[in-house]
Amino acid sequence: MLETKVDKVLDLKGLLCPVPVVKVSQAIKALPIGAVIEATATDPGVLADIPAWARSTGNEVLSIERQNKVITFRVKRVK
Amino acid sequence: MSTLEVVTGVLALTGLAVCVVGLGWRVSGVQGRPFRWDVAPAKGSAARGVAYAFTLGMAPWAKESTRRHLLAYVRGILLHLAIFAGLAWLAASPWHAEVPKVVRLLTASVLTAGMAMGLAGFWMRRREPALRQLSTPDDYASLGLVTLFLATAALSAVAAWCLPGLWALSGLMLAYIPFGKLRHFVYFFYTRTFFGLLFGRRGVLESAR
Amino acid sequence: MARLDANKATLVKDTLGKLIDRKLLASLEVCVRCGICAESCHYYLADPRPEHAPFYRSEQVRRLYRSLFDPIGRHLPWWVGAQRPTEESLAQLAEMAFSTCTLCRRCTLNCPSGCDTAQIMRAMRTVAVAAGLAPEMLVQLADASIAREEHLEDFKEIYLEQVRALEEEVREATGDPQAHIPVDVEGADILYVALSGAHTILPAAILFHEAGSNWTLSMFEASNYGVFLADTARAKRITERIVREAERLRVREVVVTDCGHAYTTLRWEAPNWFGKPFPFQVRSLIELVAGWISDGIITVDPTHNPEPVTYHDSCNLGRNSGLIEEPRTILRAVCQDFREMTPNREHNYCCGGGGGLVATPEWTDLRLKAGGPKAQQVRATGAQVVAASCDNCRIQLGDISEHYALGTRVVGLMELVVKALVPQRAKGHPLEADVA
Numbered sequence: 052m053l054e055t056k057v058d059k060v061l062d063l064k065g066l067l068c069p070v071p072v073v074k075v076s077q078a079i080k081a082l083p084i085g086a087v088i089e090a091t092a093t094d095p096g097v098l099a100d101i102p103a104w105a106r107s108t109g110n111e112v113l114s115i116e117r118q119n120k121v122i123t124f125r126v127k128r129v130k
Numbered sequence: 131m132s133t134l135e136v137v138t139g140v141l142a143l144t145g146l147a148v149c150v151v152g153l154g155w156r157v158s159g160v161q162g163r164p165f166r167w168d169v170a171p172a173k174g175s176a177a178r179g180v181a182y183a184f185t186l187g188m189a190p191w192a193k194e195s196t197r198r199h200l201l202a203y204v205r206g207i208l209l210h211l212a213i214f215a216g217l218a219w220l221a222a223s224p225w226h227a228e229v230p231k232v233v234r235l236l237t238a239s240v241l242t243a244g245m246a247m248g249l250a251g252f253w254m255r256r257r258e259p260a261l262r263q264l265s266t267p268d269d270y271a272s273l274g275l276v277t278l279f280l281a282t283a284a285l286s287a288v289a290a291w292c293l294p295g296l297w298a299l300s301g302l303m304l305a306y307i308p309f310g311k312l313r314h315f316v317y318f319f320y321t322r323t324f325f326g327l328l329f330g331r332r333g334v335l336e337s338a339r
Numbered sequence: 340m341a342r343l344d345a346n347k348a349t350l351v352k353d354t355l356g357k358l359i360d361r362k363l364l365a366s367l368e369v370c371v372r373c374g375i376c377a378e379s380c381h382y383y384l385a386d387p388r389p390e391h392a393p394f395y396r397s398e399q400v401r402r403l404y405r406s407l408f409d410p411i412g413r414h415l416p417w418w419v420g421a422q423r424p425t426e427e428s429l430a431q432l433a434e435m436a437f438s439t440c441t442l443c444r445r446c447t448l449n450c451p452s453g454c455d456t457a458q459i460m461r462a463m464r465t466v467a468v469a470a471g472l473a474p475e476m477l478v479q480l481a482d483a484s485i486a487r488e489e490h491l492e493d494f495k496e497i498y499l500e501q502v503r504a505l506e507e508e509v510r511e512a513t514g515d516p517q518a519h520i521p522v523d524v525e526g527a528d529i530l531y532v533a534l535s536g537a538h539t540i541l542p543a544a545i546l547f548h549e550a551g552s553n554w555t556l557s558m559f560e561a562s563n564y565g566v567f568l569a570d571t572a573r574a575k576r577i578t579e580r581i582v583r584e585a586e587r588l589r590v591r592e593v594v595v596t597d598c599g600h601a602y603t604t605l606r607w608e609a610p611n612w613f614g615k616p617f618p619f620q621v622r623s624l625i626e627l628v629a630g631w632i633s634d635g636i637i638t639v640d641p642t643h644n645p646e647p648v649t650y651h652d653s654c655n656l657g658r659n660s661g662l663i664e665e666p667r668t669i670l671r672a673v674c675q676d677f678r679e680m681t682p683n684r685e686h687n688y689c690c691g692g693g694g695g696l697v698a699t700p701e702w703t704d705l706r707l708k709a710g711g712p713k714a715q716q717v718r719a720t721g722a723q724v725v726a727a728s729c730d731n732c733r734i735q736l737g738d739i740s741e742h743y744a745l746g747t748r749v750v751g752l753m754e755l756v757v758k759a760l761v762p763q764r765a766k767g768h769p770l771e772a773d774v775a
Contacts, residue, residue: 067536067538067730067733067734068534068535068536068560068562068730069480069535069562069564069697069698070697070698070734072479072480072483073476073480073698073700076475076476076479077476077700094535094536094537094538095501095504095505095536095537096534096535096536096537096560097535098497098498098500098501099487099494099497099498099501099535100483100535102490102493102494102497103483103484103486103487103490103494104479104480104483104486106483106486106489106490106493107479107482107483107485107486108479108482108483115497117500117504159364160361160364160365161361163359163360163361163363163364164360164361165360165361165362166360166611166614168607168610168611169610169611169614169615169616170606170607170608170610170611170616170621171616171620173660173661174661183453188451193448193449193451194378194379194449194682194686195375195376195378195379195449195450195451196375196449196451198375198378199375202373202374202375203375203451206373206451258374259389260374260377260389260392260394260395261372261374263389263395264372264389264394264395264398264420265372266417266418266419266420267417267418267419268411268418268419268420269372271418309411310411310419311371311419313368314368314369314370314371314452316368317364317365317366317368317369317452318369318452320361320362320365320369321365321366321369321452321453321454321455322452322453324361324362324365324366324453324455325447325453325455326453328455329448329685332607332659332660332661333661333663334657334658334659334660334661334663334685335685339661339663339664
């Protein structure tokens, strides 16, 4: 995970569903294909929401890690 | 009966026939559309909801909007009451001479008040920016026909020589009803019923909980 | 003005035509443009421009309807204000339907004819979806919900891991080391459908535990963005996940979390899509908790919530679903100083976040402005805490608290209950099943 180049970092801590998904979707639109977003969130809903959103939009979740109550995930723009 | 009375009488009856056939066409248009009762179990009473929709729910104090726009709402109520009175007078008008003078004078007063409400409608439609922007020729024609109908009805109640005018105008107005916005009254019974069903069944209206 | 190509014109006409049932037709025909509905809309109150009045908005859709379906509108469009759709007008109508109406039905309650403007706006949303003019984010969120079921095996472990982590918190809150969050339990009485995230699972799990309910947590979230799109195919597909799960687990009832549109959908709308009542009862968690408090199944102490609290009636729960007294039963029991907003109950103003607006970032400014009347209502109560029973409202209330510097804290209704809860189960207090 650490070797991946991150193009944008998002702090989504404290935000409730669906706002984290909305923020990621907005941010990824502004990046070129192949770019990677790294985000941190506290709403455990993102554990299922982000992979589901990525599947339906054709993007790729590179990793999701949870440490205590903070969840860090990386999403790559594929489409 | 004079030729004028016969001709205008025929006009009125023709207008009535067009109105009845046209409204039948409109009603069949609604009835021809699908309707499904809500299948979820009710929380409140649909019957009480509908009863409220057609009674207390129409009282001027029942809604925030009508309390806020009391004058406009009361104007609308008076206009509609006058229209009903005008139609009743139209039905009775061939027997003009047999109607007691006091009744005719009373009718003329009600119809004149209604006509004033119609004229006020023009003023309101021009005064409110949103209404002015949205008003169509149909809006003005509909209001104009109703106001003129009330005016001629009021006149004819006190002066029999105006009856041909009333009949001619009634023919025109009745014939126009199915084609312009005057037809809204048909749909009113549907929307108020659906309102009562929706908010009654779901237990939203206090009287239906 | 670019004319619609023949295919799109046919698509628009066919889509709208299929939606015109007796209710919609009556609402399209009944309005006489009297204009007295204007101030019933929070958009108009916040910014009193003609285009923010409900009758103005619905008139724009009527113009389209008349141009396609009314003989007078087709032959004499100028006479009745009919307007044939163009690329531009269709895009404007789509934006209007999604951004300037939260489908709250306050105008319907205030219309002398009872015109259902929300149904008209929904129809316009459906047409917009068919024409490819729906807000991208709502489509993505709806499709993500569908993907969650299609790839359930991929998400199941992640979800269960989330639930296991929450169980620790349930044990801590209840003081019961045996407390757990059941998932996928066949034969449970209740299937509880939460939202994504802990805030709707944790309080409910604590309360179910305390009430001794025989429950199981759904694998799916209650929210349904297909409903906001007014796309019945998507909305039905999203609802089907829960219906199938409830049938598979043979539960007696489905309990929906504090979520306005999810409850209205499952309780009132979805059975119509399936053409029959569900083989299970649908209730809101609010109804259960109000009952538990009234019946003494759970014990609460209002001194745990001493600050002044006001309650925002979600339009979906209150005006559209009749859940009006139940939240008040709860609030009067769990708060020391409960204050009503004015107006309240079915007359309450929409917060401005409904109809999918909190998920459409392109209209954030408009949404915040439309929250102005709600901000005034909150401020007038002097409350420090605003209780919400819908997640969309909760997000919007938090945003307007910040935007209008209200200094209020927004909490979920169930969080207040949990805060006031005096755990009794370990002391042999009667369980729900015993009382029933």
